[in-house]
Amino acid sequence: MEEENGKEVEQLQDVTVMFAGDSGDGMQLTGSQFSNTTALLGNDLNTLPDYPAEIRAPAGTIYGVSGFQLHFSSKDIHTPGDSPDVLVAMNPAALKKNLPNLKPHAMIIVNIDAFTQKGLNLAKYESNPIEDDSLKGFRVIPVHISKMTETALKDTGLSPKDIARSKNFFALGMMYWLFNRPLEPTMKWVNQKFGKKPVLIDANIKALKAGYYFGDTAELFTTRYKVNAAKLPAGKYRNISGNEATAMGFVAASLLSDRELFLGSYPITPASEILQYLSKYRNYNVSTFQAEDEIAGVVSTIGAAFAGKLAITSTSGPGLALKTEAVGLAVITELPIVVINVQRGGPSTGLPTKTEQADLLQAMYGRNGEAPVAVVAASSPSDCFYMAIEASRIALKHMTPVILLTDGYIANGSEPWRIPEVSELKKIEVPNPPAPEDYQPYLRDENLVRPWAAAGTPGYEHRIGGLEKANITGDVSYDPDNHDEMIRIREEKVEKIQKFIPELEVDGDDEGELLVVGWGGTYGSITDAVHKAREKGYKVSHAHFRYINPMPKNTEEVLRRFKKVLVPEINKGQLAILIRNKFLLPVIQYNRVRGLPFKSSELEDKMIELLGGKND
């Protein structure tokens, strides 16, 4: 073991840290600063912000606790970590909420100043856990975070309230010391953020440094830790969240298709950030329209698609429910739109800030009439970038609405992303309509796609709408046989997308005892669990859907090569229903709907159980 300034330096491969405090304590900011700095050091990382729906829940209560979990490593990782190794608890409630989930012998750094009688009462502690033996086995490090922040900032001229708000930076500085991280990236951020308020720059940097130096000089910490850079493939990297990747993906799709981007949207947790990010891209010719409601969001999108734009709308579950009728309008008018659903806990308002996968059947079937749409799902924060491009490609090439499913976990979570070269991104070819004299609104090409003649183009004047259309001419038609034919065409048109999407890949052996099949945001937990089970000698493979409607053409063949198929989902078995229905295959479900991503350990246990083993 190395030594530095009289303290031991221990090499770690892999650490999970949880920052937890009141929802006004700035824990999300602390966590994201730590993530960005950690990413810059070259660690692989994965994050799980977990915060209450209330903006400022009553201080000190358990339901007001906001947490940011961060897993970083010198190897390739896929999850935010099952259980934290280190907890930073800014108050008793944060301790109480997170204690059950900690690893045995975890380090607990508490802000001892918040462990007053009032704080303990609010957290419903009968006695002080720091003083009794309820934390036996953990490494408890009590720190006067509040008091030391006050002392450090007493000459800044800030009000006591503003000083109290800086204590998260003290905690951050301390953690930077503990894990050997530089202060510069955060200092740079502080300078940018508070550029016009030098007093706040001064205060935040003072608090940050005070925390760092405290770690260095205090006797409390005998060891500091080093987590080396991960061996990631060569290239340029940045840290990215799913919502930012989604926004960037659509800007990229706009450039790749040479169609200006239009977003009609209404703010909703956890999708609002997509609207926020896209509002910044004016110089990319991006038009954002913050509509009066969810319905206007999607309907304005349809109006822009009619006029030839790459038109998208972003929402979350309850918003998708409101957009239902309009998505049907896009189906019958066969216009290209993309609807992004950042799934959250439902039904109804449900758990707005928590994650879930329970809108798959809503995306597939949640409309009146026979109204097929293409459905794709992103599997990680950075995959949101690629699936945004794919969703756009399918919409523009096949003249169909596409629903892109992400979820609260990958939307808010972040990971290092190897930024692609421009040459790695494939152009999106948008078919041109035939010459005006040959044009009819519902002509079909070999993929049953109708031509897209943007409104306003001379020579292609036509009328479309929600009434059933005669095939080819596009005139309103009440003819029974035409209706039957149009229903079949709309379905086949979506099925034909299968020719243009990649096959389902298998991670692991191509055939065998057990295949784990997932979709969307469970990719990381499943990958982690499968790899761990394999390291223990179990034969288990993994296939992950990013294209759900239509499914890849080799789907049935892949599934039938395995004796057992396990489908873990954060819902009651919606992909399982689709697979059973389509292939009459008996699949085994694993469903937990707790508003949180799966722990890889629970999935690993389930796989090993199915293979007749026992996980120790």
Added chain:
Amino acid sequence: MTDNTKINVEPLKPKDFSSGLDVRWCPGCGDYSILSQIQKTFAKIGYQKHEPIVISGIGCSSRFPYYLSTYGFHGIHGRAPALASGTTLALPDHPVWVATGDGDLMSIGGNHFIHACRKNMDIKLLLFNNRIYGLTKGQYSPTSEKGKITKTSPYGSIDYPFNPISLALGSNATFVARTVDREPKHMQQIFEKASEHKGTAFIEIFQNCVIFNDGAFDDVSKKDVKDDHMLVLEDGQPMLFGKEKEKGIILDGFEPKAVNLNDGKYTIDDVIVHHEKDESGILAFILAHMTDNPNLPTPVGVFRSIRKQTYGEALQEQIKNVTEEKGKGTLEMLLSEGNIWEVN
């Protein structure tokens, strides 16, 4: 319009704006007159077929786009202003006309209506107001008078109606007007003025439903009463009405009153002069509520017409400014954003 396709093109005639489809409104429906005046106006303005985009919601009036040879979109119930918002933002140089009814715009589409006005979307909203639900066969609407007996109000409607002009003014529409299906010349004038307006242009059209609410506007617009019951607003002119223009509107405080100029008490100098460019909107509001007073004539014409930056203009301005400041976005630029590090 910046469209150069117009050069050397023959001007179109009203019939060129017919799509050729059989029109399926009931015989005698007021919609026929509106369709005809729109076709005449489009020809007179000199539109080419690809220029105007006509958008509708659901209801009898919303079949409108199918009967025109322009681009048309028959949307879903209540959502025409939202559909039109997306289209106008995508096509800022094209006039977007919306055909809608009192159920479509005032009831299910009320939210979209007020916000389109508030944002000053560059769209023209034609409200075909017949004070009844026609396509669903005769239920009372948000503009039906209280006490109206319909299929869903057999003992009389207990709803208070909206005053659409007042609602449009309250939502800050920049052009607010009213016309009548029986007055084709007046209707054309109003349509032409609306076509020249940049921003939300709202036009309430008193439209007769021969089947479910026949004669709803007879009190105002029937030949024998219209001189006394209809006040034709003209910008810069005193508000006169009556067969010999012998009556006028004066203001008593904020209250409008009808007076006879022949009885010696008042002269034309007492009569208020219409000023449609009044920024405050106070006069327009007073005029809007004259409709609710049975002792006063119902105003038709332009209540308000002011110029304000539209949503689309503001959006284009931002796009231009940010592009000048940051440079036109490219894939290379997009992929070099954020805190980047390199792994070798």
